Amino acid sequence: MRYTLRQLEVFVAVGRYQSASRAAEELGLSQSATSTALAELEKQFDVRLFDRFGKRLQLNELGHQLLPRAIELLDRAAEVEHALNGEAGLAHLHIGATVTIGNYLASLLVGEYLQCHPGSQIKLGVHNTATVIQQVAHFEIDFGLVEGDCQHPELEVENWVADELVIFAAPEHPLARAGKATLAELARVPWIVREAGSGTRQTFDAALRHIGSKLDIRLELEQTEAIKRAVESGLGVGCISRLALRDAFQRGSLVPIAVDGLDLSRQFHFVVHKQKFRTPGMQAFLQLCRDVAANVAVSDEIVLGRHAAA
Structure with a gap:
């Protein structure tokens, strides 16, 4: 050679x-x-x-x-x-995940994967949707787990699991005490939202497009945990994945606000370059993702921990 x-x-x-x-x-x-x-x-x-x-x-x-x-x-x-070398793992994986998936699902999935394949090595990067798509397109990572839409012509997109955003506030907020709001009421309160380029912001903007120009967006943040803390402190209302709010809703530190006729549903996706060779490790990790979502309707119903022991 x-x-x-x-x-x-x-x-x-x-x-x-x-x-x-x-x-x-x-x-x-x-x-x-x-x-x-x-x-x-x-x-x-x-x-x-x-x-x-x-x-x-x-x-x-x-x-x-x-x-x-x-x-x-x-x-x-x-x-x-x-x-x-006689190693039992499936070599090295470099995965990109968007913020909601990375913080609330991907790290746990990595843990389960490594229990099944203890000799493997995984590098997990967490960024917004635009960045992860760019990394997959440039072969910088093996594949991406994203929450926003992807129209890149060189990438293959596979639906993974449904997800839902929810509007929420601190318990003492007037809208939280009512438990519901109209679009007109949403236009009169300050907002803390994700940054442009994120899948969450993409879904939020599409759902509220009719009043988007009227919204009082006070703060844009890149991390969902930071948005939750800001809303808890009374700075405004927010809108992120119900998956990220599961524990806060159970504790009662944050409260969902229902809005009739507002569609905040979306899909989580796998994104892989069409020319990317799918290694056994890639196939095994993607199959694990499919398995944990096989019998759930939305992302916050996923329960991790049982598959590693199966």
């Missing part, structure tokens, strides 16, 4: 980050060693895999074609090394 796995690792890292310095950091190499490995790969085959724009490297057409094949080859090589 006229190329090495190390050269492919360098090519893939540079392709993901579009930067030799970031690729070097990821691989634990010097920048000169990274640049040399990439230059040797291109020289051996007399090709160019990147267009150069100063220090930025952008995959050209050939590079785009090669990237998913190189990733697949490296994934298969990792499986071979795992087997030769």
Whole structure:
């Protein structure tokens, strides 16, 4: 063979980050060693895999074609090394999850997965929907678990489980004491909401589109726990997944507010690049996700813990 796995690792890292310095950091190499490995790969085959724009490297057409094949080859090589080392796990997984899924489901799913496959390694990153979709599209992660819509033409989207947002307030709030509100009343109170680019904000904006311009949005936050604390302190009302509010509703520290005719339902999805090789580890984790949601109607009915023992 006229190329090495190390050269492919360098090519893939540079392709993901579009930067030799970031690729070097990821691989634990010097920048000169990274640049040399990439230059040797291109020289051996007399090709160019990147267009150069100063220090930025952008995959050209050939590079785009090669990237998913190189990733697949490296994934298969990792499986071979795992087997030769006698390790029982399913190699390394890099998963992206949006904030609600990441905080309330994904970390628990990772725990169950590692109990079933104790030799495996998982890296879980939690970001908003737009960021996770971008990471999947650039092959920076193996797959994403997202709560917003995805229309990216290079990604495959699979429905996972239904979810529902709920409007809520502190118990002493006038709307909480009433237990319900009209759209006109919602337009007269301050709001604490998720940031633009999040799946939660996407669903919220769509549901309240008729009065969106009238809403008094006082605060935008990236974390659902921060929104809950702000609402508990009386700063306004919020709207996040019922999954994230399950414990607070049981304690009575927050109260749901019903709004007739308001559709706050949505879907959680799996997002995988169409050209991504699905390793046994990926397939096993996605199947675990399907299994825990197989007999539930909405996300907050998922109970984790029984599958690892099954």
